[in-house]
Amino acid sequence: MLTSAVHASIRFGLGPRPSEALPSEPRDWLAAQLRGPDPARFPDSLPSTADGLLMLREQRHLKPPPGQSLVEPLFRADAQAQLDVLLTAEAPFRERLVWFWANHFTVSTRQGGTRPIAGAFVREAIRPHVTGRFTDMLLAVMRHPAMLLYLDNESSVGPDSPAGQTAHRGLNENLGRECLELHTVSPAAGYTQADVTAFATILTGWSIDRAAAEPGFLFRPRAHEPGDKVLMGRTFPEGEDGGILALDFLGTHPATYRHLAQKLAVHFVSDAPSPQDVATIARALQRSQGDLGIAAAAVIELPSAWHPGTKFRSPFDHVVATLRALDLPPGPGPAPGDPRPGGRFIPGMLAGLGQPVWGAPLPNGWPDRAVDWAGPEAMLQRVDWSYRISAHAEAEPARIAEASLGPLLRPQTAAGLAAAGDRRDALTLLFTSPEFQRR
């Protein structure tokens, strides 16, 4: 087995499955995934954003007792479906990019009533653009009701707008500030509080029509701050177009490209990537005017991205890689007659390991460095979880180890597996080995 083949699956994909052959040409395999189309398929029954908003409306109207939430089933179905796709993904590199960009544009269910539409947000605003232009993704995100709810823009009102004058409501800077700081140019661009305020006023009126038959994005002219605004030295006109132009300006700003390049390098190269690697990715973004597929292709070409073991698996990475290594099928649990136990609800596993699906504590999303995930108790929880999931195994531990790590399996781990007293102990040792915990 080629080290580069198993590494490609581990670093860029989601980890090998024993039932799938590894690519003979790893770079071509990755590049082909970027060319698309996206092969992932989801059940038609998953809720759209409009469905989720309707359910949210119903929920607030009916006020069901605790435990009978109307929106919770939507969240669970979407979370399970999007995680299930990972277990058998045809384009695992593309899937990793989906979760990378969804984390970049974090919508967390911890606030803002986003629970019923957090999944739809990823499917509608992130997934279609992971190999497209960054500005398209940015615009889709900023107009999506999930982001408008999460970062409070729905209720942000221009102080001098008609609504502001009559209702005595005002500006909420949250979305404008986070968009500058986290999503686009980052503080390295040197913007000021005046820029934050200006951008927030540019975005006034970007709201949600919750009362419509098909609830969704709505620009509310009556809440929009009148007049031109100056953001980072550029003047943007009044109206919805002003926001679109401002997002295009921010989304193509060289500081944004550097910021995105840094995050991509941290995700795909190492916790502390070299400035040269960051510059290479930034240059690819600059030359392609923010083509994320070309940026991802530039990452593949970095020699340093092919050094195994430099990245630590987050709980998400570890759970997905382990389930794939066990070749467990998608689905919430076993079919009748399947001797395996039920309760294989992946979102529950992730929550138990400290990384609930779409549940980051803050808008900056989940961290991406070893130090953030390798705390003592977190590591023991990972050991305990590995032990529990290893009860499900039927294949030979040595075969699973070979398929999931290939030449990256250390001799001492192989010896530990061989000396284990039963299959469950052997797999626990595999899944908690230093090499399996890396990607």
Next chain:
Amino acid sequence: MPLTRRTALLGLTAAWSLGSVSMALADPVPGARIAPGARDPRFVVIILRGALDGLSAVVPYGDRDLAGWRQPLLPAAPGQPDGLLDLGGFYGLHPALAGFHGLYQAGELLPMHAVSAGYRSRSHFEAQDYLESGADHRLTSGWLNRVVGALPIRRDQPEGDALAVGLSMPLLLRGPAHVGAYAPEAAQGPSPDLYARVAALNAADRVTGPAIAQGLAARGFSSQALGAAASGPAGGPGAFPSLARAAGRLLAAPDGPRIAALEIGGWDTHAGQKRRLDGPLSQLDAGVLALRSGLGEAWGDSVVLVMTEFGRTVRMNGTGGTDHGTGTVAFLAGGAVRGGRVGGTWPGLAQARLLEDRDLDPTTDLRGVAKGVLRSHLGIRQATLDGIFPGSGAAGEIGGLLRV
């Protein structure tokens, strides 16, 4: 552990687990009314995962070649402090098996020595699969499940899905016959020994090494404890006995299950065997007594089969332990057992008698033992037994194991 009367009344078949010990129950006769005076036998299988060293559990101290192979592993002679518990002048029970000794003296324990299930290549995983499949290859169902299917009265309704959470069913009980699973998954955790091995494999890693060491320390595992006495099954010393007692109570209930499987690990003693066997043997000993106490009067018509996937090398290895071998000991216990003796045919430990110059030569096929029990105890017919243990024709049913 939510072992409730209700569980038993529902006739639910169940598997529980706590640490590395677990049990599963099969219930072929819920609601079936036993006529007064009719037999109502119980059958329990305890799997010892990891390969018990039979020569340490039931020590053939009368064999003149024994000490030459493994003197440092041997307990003191019978009659001495912490000495062997004598079984009639040739064999002695390990001193941690005092409860077993009491059963032996009451005629309710029958160790079967130099047994093997016909498997020869010394891989734990394959051997456990074969042991549970009851065949010389891996099947998708276990022989105990086929026993459940062969019993006369069966339930038609599927067991409650609501309790089918958590742990996997042992292969021994998997198959078409209804055997539900229930386990408090959160209660499961690795044994101290496994934690120690995880920590060792990570020790040199600058990220995971210190984190795991600190995490274990914070949870109260001292490095000394992990390094030294880390041999017992997980879940604490009382886990297996309490599970066994619960199993006994469920089996004793009039509408409860009649067949159960339990398992206990900690037997893979490649190093420091003399010390490391104390914990698992004590738990096994206490577990069988707890099972008896849970069964109450039903113990009188019960058979417990204790089996392991293979034995260990006759010679001590270079680290005070033993490696994977072949022949070992199995136990039959229970009021229905014609015990108070050691069964099997002793092959001797002279060098020329060892299998491949290393292992206790198995002279009795474990499947023959199981067949003998199933025939006499549960009334399963010969033709059915051949289907329960496919390809075991050469392993003839052994008679005279039980009182009936």
